[in-house]
Amino acid sequence: MSTVLTNVSKQYEADKTVLSDVSAEIQTGEFFVIVGPSGCGKSTLLRMIAGLTEISDGRISIDDKVVNNLPPKDRNLTMVFQSYALFPFLSVWDNVAFGLKARKDKSQSEIDERVNNALRMVNLEELKERKPRELSGGQRQRVALARAVASDAKICLMDEPLSNLDAQLRIKMRQEIYSLQRKLGLTLIYVTHDQVEAMTMADHIMVLHDSKVQQIGTPAEIYKKPANEFVASFFGVPPINILPAVKEDDGRINVNDDFQVNIDQEVPTGEFKIGIRPTEMKLEKVEELDANASVTSVEFLGDEKIVYAKMSNNDKEISVIVESNADFKAYDTIQVSATDNILVFNADGVNITKNAEDVVNA
Numbered sequence: 001m002s003t004v005l006t007n008v009s010k011q012y013e014a015d016k017t018v019l020s021d022v023s024a025e026i027q028t029g030e031f032f033v034i035v036g037p038s039g040c041g042k043s044t045l046l047r048m049i050a051g052l053t054e055i056s057d058g059r060i061s062i063d064d065k066v067v068n069n070l071p072p073k074d075r076n077l078t079m080v081f082q083s084y085a086l087f088p089f090l091s092v093w094d095n096v097a098f099g100l101k102a103r104k105d106k107s108q109s110e111i112d113e114r115v116n117n118a119l120r121m122v123n124l125e126e127l128k129e130r131k132p133r134e135l136s137g138g139q140r141q142r143v144a145l146a147r148a149v150a151s152d153a154k155i156c157l158m159d160e161p162l163s164n165l166d167a168q169l170r171i172k173m174r175q176e177i178y179s180l181q182r183k184l185g186l187t188l189i190y191v192t193h194d195q196v197e198a199m200t201m202a203d204h205i206m207v208l209h210d211s212k213v214q215q216i217g218t219p220a221e222i223y224k225k226p227a228n229e230f231v232a233s234f235f236g237v238p239p240i241n242i243l244p245a246v247k248e249d250d251g252r253i254n255v256n257d258d259f260q261v262n263i264d265q266e267v268p269t270g271e272f273k274i275g276i277r278p279t280e281m282k283l284e285k286v287e288e289l290d291a292n293a294s295v296t297s298v299e300f301l302g303d304e305k306i307v308y309a310k311m312s313n314n315d316k317e318i319s320v321i322v323e324s325n326a327d328f329k330a331y332d333t334i335q336v337s338a339t340d341n342i343l344v345f346n347a348d349g350v351n352i353t354k355n356a357e358d359v360v361n362a
């Protein structure tokens with residue numbers, strides 16, 4: 001039982017493809033996150049699964065049934081929007097009950113039970129008489145969640161449900177959504193542009209960019225074995241350092257014309273690229289003559305520091321995570337190098353790292 005997308009495409013206007021050949025299989029009961037930069041088509045894809053937007057090409061099936069032409073109400077799914085979509089003149093209780101009543105296939109006692117259970121689950125029992133305007137942003141979001149919980153739809157779609165909340169509340173609601181999803185065994189398809197949300201909640205992540213699926217994988221696969229330079233750069237704070245590289249006659253790899261690394265694999269002739277996570281770079285303070293970079297700024301984060309530096313020969317910016325007691329400050333002249341734990345991309349940005357499999361399983 002699953003939701004299957006097969007070569008789904010969307011053009012709102014001729015010659016303007018928003019999504020091209022999107023294919024994926026979303027298993028029942030999994031937390032599936034669709035992530036990508038603004039405008040990449042995430043909401044469009046979710047709305048096509050919901051039946052709110054027509055697909056231009058391809059097939060969507062839910063539990064082996066093609067739903068391309070089914071209206072939203074017949075797809076057995078529920079949707080939570082960024083805007084909450086609550087009725088302002090209805091109480092919390094009535095907002096949650098609304099969809100169940102509209103379907104006219106449940107007895108009053110069943111509706112009562114479902115709504116009360118859902119409100120209990122999201123800790124809103126005490127506020128059930130209030131109107132949406134008498135609630136905080138987080139509480140309104142909980143009402144929207146309760147509505148999804150109360151419906152007996154097995155698939156729940158969420159479009160950036162936390163983006164209106166402040167940072168602290170977002171973390172709390174993230175945990176609540178995650179534990180509700182697990183408790184109810186919901187299939188949750190969740191859209192966000194926030195890579196941290198994707199990493200922390202998903203069973204599988206779909207990365208969208210340039211109207212195409214860049215990669216589908218577990219958070220560990222996406223982080224440790226990114227399909228390409230885009231995916232590698234999208235996940236991780238600060239982002240991975242991508243530097244040009246060439247193979248020397250003696251077999252060593254010269255990175256950015258600044259330092260060398262050892263890698264045990266074939267690499268393309270000519271220029272390619274090396275990806276080094278900020279945790280995998282090494283820094284040493286040296287005299288100016290021996291330096292290949294200089295520190296531009298340092299951020300203290302408590303347990304660690306981020307050192308931002310500029311490579312000497314081309315002003316390329318890099319970021320490096322060091323221990324919090326490491327003594328670096330702006331204008332220090334430094335020697336930058338890297339551990340062996342690096343990624344290799346060809347000139348087109350495709351990840352060709354030989355041992356990436358081992359990295360995922362490490």
Ligand SMILES: Nc1ncnc2c1ncn2[C@@H]1O[C@H](COP(=O)(O)OP(=O)(O)OP(=O)(O)O)[C@@H](O)[C@H]1O
Pocket residue numbers: 012013018036037038039040041042043044045193
């Ligand atoms: N109804 C529409 N008619 C025409 N173009 C549209 C329509 N809806 C969306 N688009 C365009 O399709 C593209 C994808 O939009 P979509 O809202 O799916 O992206 P998104 O990844 O969800 O973005 P965001 O993260 O900013 O919400 C955008 O270029 C947008 O302008």
